[in-house]
Amino acid sequence: MYAYDELDRTLINERVSEFRDQVRRRLSGELSEDEFKMLRLQNGVYLQLHAYMFRVAIPYGTLSSKQLRQLAHVARRYDRGYGHFTTRQNIQFNWIKLTDLPDALADLAEVGIHAMQTSGNNTRNVTSDQWAGVAPGEIEDPRIWSELLRQYTTLHPEFSFLPRKFKFAITASEHDRAAIKVHDIGLRLHKNAQGETGFEVLVGGGLGRTPFIGKTIKPFVAGRDLLSYVEAILRVYNQYGRRDNIYKARIKILVHELGIEKFAKEVEQEWLQIRDGALALDDAVIEEVRSRFTYPVYENLPNLPEELKKAAHDPKFEAWRKNSVFPHKVPGYAIVTLSLKPVGGPPGDATAEQMDAIADLAEKYSFGEIRVGHEQNLALPHVAKRDLPMLWRALDRIGVATPNINLVSDIIACPGLDYCSLANARSIPIAQEITRRFANHETANLIGRLHINISGCINACGHHHVGHIGILGVEKNGEEFYQITIGGRADEHAVVGTLIGPAVRYGEVADVIEDIVEAYLALRANPDELFIDTVKRLGVEPFRERVYATR
Amino acid sequence: MTSPLQQKIKITGPSVVTANRTWDGVVIYRTAAKNWTTDLSEAAIVREVDEARALLAEAAADDLGAIGAYIAPVEIGDDGAIEPGNLREQIRSEGLTIGLPVPA
Ligand code: HEM
Numbered sequence: 001m002y003a004y005d006e007l008d009r010t011l012i013n014e015r016v017s018e019f020r021d022q023v024r025r026r027l028s029g030e031l032s033e034d035e036f037k038m039l040r041l042q043n044g045v046y047l048q049l050h051a052y053m054f055r056v057a058i059p060y061g062t063l064s065s066k067q068l069r070q071l072a073h074v075a076r077r078y079d080r081g082y083g084h085f086t087t088r089q090n091i092q093f094n095w096i097k098l099t100d101l102p103d104a105l106a107d108l109a110e111v112g113i114h115a116m117q118t119s120g121n122n123t124r125n126v127t128s129d130q131w132a133g134v135a136p137g138e139i140e141d142p143r144i145w146s147e148l149l150r151q152y153t154t155l156h157p158e159f160s161f162l163p164r165k166f167k168f169a170i171t172a173s174e175h176d177r178a179a180i181k182v183h184d185i186g187l188r189l190h191k192n193a194q195g196e197t198g199f200e201v202l203v204g205g206g207l208g209r210t211p212f213i214g215k216t217i218k219p220f221v222a223g224r225d226l227l228s229y230v231e232a233i234l235r236v237y238n239q240y241g242r243r244d245n246i247y248k249a250r251i252k253i254l255v256h257e258l259g260i261e262k263f264a265k266e267v268e269q270e271w272l273q274i275r276d277g278a279l280a281l282d283d284a285v286i287e288e289v290r291s292r293f294t295y296p297v298y299e300n301l302p303n304l305p306e307e308l309k310k311a312a313h314d315p316k317f318e319a320w321r322k323n324s325v326f327p328h329k330v331p332g333y334a335i336v337t338l339s340l341k342p343v344g345g346p347p348g349d350a351t352a353e354q355m356d357a358i359a360d361l362a363e364k365y366s367f368g369e370i371r372v373g374h375e376q377n378l379a380l381p382h383v384a385k386r387d388l389p390m391l392w393r394a395l396d397r398i399g400v401a402t403p404n405i406n407l408v409s410d411i412i413a414c415p416g417l418d419y420c421s422l423a424n425a426r427s428i429p430i431a432q433e434i435t436r437r438f439a440n441h442e443t444a445n446l447i448g449r450l451h452i453n454i455s456g457c458i459n460a461c462g463h464h465h466v467g468h469i470g471i472l473g474v475e476k477n478g479e480e481f482y483q484i485t486i487g488g489r490a491d492e493h494a495v496v497g498t499l500i501g502p503a504v505r506y507g508e509v510a511d512v513i514e515d516i517v518e519a520y521l522a523l524r525a526n527p528d529e530l531f532i533d534t535v536k537r538l539g540v541e542p543f544r545e546r547v548y549a550t551r
Numbered sequence: 552m553t554s555p556l557q558q559k560i561k562i563t564g565p566s567v568v569t570a571n572r573t574w575d576g577v578v579i580y581r582t583a584a585k586n587w588t589t590d591l592s593e594a595a596i597v598r599e600v601d602e603a604r605a606l607l608a609e610a611a612a613d614d615l616g617a618i619g620a621y622i623a624p625v626e627i628g629d630d631g632a633i634e635p636g637n638l639r640e641q642i643r644s645e646g647l648t649i650g651l652p653v654p655a
């Protein structure tokens with residue numbers, strides 16, 4: 001966990017009073033909506049179809065039990081008893097009243113949570129690997145750097161009015177769980193040939209209307225230079241980014257139009273002027289942040305405890321363990337993923353009751369810590385293996401032990417037309433129907449790893465471009481239609497998927513997905529060849545044929 | 552953003568003016584009595600562009616009461632009942648097409 005210092009607490013509290021005053025002035029008519037809109041957006045308050053939506057940051061996806069309980073409290077007291085975990089380590093509340101927002105913010109501030117820069121044209125919540133600090137083989141805990149970036153970018157005057165939103169993601173593992181290649185800046189911690197730790201810096205990734213995979217701008221930037229290098233990138237962007245056209249305003253367009261070499265040259269020039277200035281990080285500062293992350297005192301435990309051997313006789317437990325329990329850097333411990341993708345449920349939603357129960361279980365079994373991942377699931381990062389059977393029973397009781405992690409029903413979906421004012425089509429009921437079709441766990445297991453991502457419009461909040469199967473809602477003559485892509489992926493081999501053909505109707509989507517999956521099962525070279533590898537080997541043609549032959 | 556009054560107005564059939572209520576975000580409709588209602592059946596119906604523009608202008612002037620006013624299509628049933636004119640408006644008027652994830 002990370003402990004905020006006095007400065008952060010003061011900042012968050014001052015922000016609450018400021019917003020309370022802004023809301024008061026809005027409601028008294030002193031501020032018009034035009035004047036107020038910018039202010040509310042800087043505090044994560046959007047307007048959706050039915051109500052205001054409130055987006056709260058969960059920096060680098062780490063929550064304490066106390067914080068999760070407070071999120072549950074906000075859901076219960078000011079909303080309709082649930083929240084939606086998003087692909088960017090935020091939680092959204094969908095029904096909040098403007099008049100309640102200052103109180104909700106104040107309640108969150110009590111536990112060090114805020115909504116600053118969760119919307120607007122600024123640097124957004126810095127996301128990271130949900131297994132940060134516990135993944136085996138990790139170079140070091142990437143959250144130290146996420147936190148440094150968070151401190152540096154929060155209310156940074158130069159970056160509060162960028163041409164467009166700006167998103168960072170960081171990983172320190174070989175396998176990228178943070179989707180760094182589809183972020184404005186992606187950072188990968190690694191060691192260079194000299195054995196020094198630093199960052200590969202990627203720039204210009206992004207989804208939305210014009211998807212791009214991030215390009216490496218510099219293969220190695222030392223930790224001391226991280227902030228100055230990032231500042232140089234942001235300055236070049238701030239200067240040249242297209243403010244005249246919202247669709248061309250993201251850094252990805254600038255990088256694309258200038259070309260990465262030219263862009264890199266501009267950044268280098270800028271950087272050389274500032275690298276030895278105030279932003280150079282000395283070790284003491286890095287150590288100070290590092291020391292504010294506390295880690296559990298792990299016990300020396302057997303890696304295969306009796307409790308686990310005994311529980312292995314229960315096939316339901318085994319199915320869950322094999323699917324949702326992952327190796328931890330410390331023997332005797334495990335990382336447990338909690339599925340927020342129950343069959344027939346809206347992906348990524350958790351009720352206040354579930355949040356409270358998970359907070360309790362985290363206290364009992366995971367040193368009071370919870371993680372949020374970009375796949376819209378939660379994780380308990382430090383579970384003693386001997387506790388797994390007990391934990392499983394408790395998770396199963398509250399409906400978060402569906403053994404479908406990374407399988408076909410572990411769908412990423414945006415809120416879509418049920419909530420979102422920008423949507424063309426619904427996302428959630430499409431996801432629900434697909435999970436019903438693949439409810440049988442044996443079948444899902446047989447299919448193996450398969451990521452389906454759904455967005456209700458071209459903004460791509462549901463990452464459809466990088467789903468193994470991507471589903472994008474479009475509108476044709478007032479009717480919902482869906483474009484299907486296959487072959488995308490969001491990890492270290494990130495690539496944008498390919499459209500398989502004309503859009504299909506709402507009622508056909510689940511059938512089409514079944515067809516694609518059946519085609520894959522028939523086409524795969526062997527049971528170990530994943531869907532994504534079959535598509536890579538054969539291209540989209542055989543899938544296109546299968547889907548459209550009868551339509 | 553273009554103000555609602557500068558937008559080109561195109562209507563193809565009976566329409567209403569809708570917005571979200573400022574203090575709580577709830578969906579509201581403009582009434583003939585120059586007020587707002589949460590009940591679509593009480594909304595003022597307009598059929599001509601000029602009428603629509605006037606209703607929108609008058610609604611948008613209430614910056615304190617409502618935000619994001621715009622013209623939305625409706626359908627009038629044989630019995631005179633006002634129905635939302637498209638799926639988006641149906642969802643705004645009648646709520647989610649899915650159940651809330653709240654345990655009973
Ligand atoms: C009120 C609801 C929301 C609104 C109005 C909204 C708006 C947008 C817009 C306009 C974009 C396109 C940005 C661009 O291309 O420049 C975008 C992208 C994105 N949003 Fe949302 N969004 C909403 C909810 C969500 C939710 C629920 C999630 C997570 C599930 C999310 C995550 C993202 C992601 C990951 C992207 C694409 C990555 C990128 O920035 O290139 N958003 N959003």
Ligand code: SF4
Pocket residue numbers: 414415416417420421422423424455456457458459460461462
């Ligand atoms: S992808 Fe479109 S429909 Fe989905 S949340 Fe984003 S803006 Fe809304």
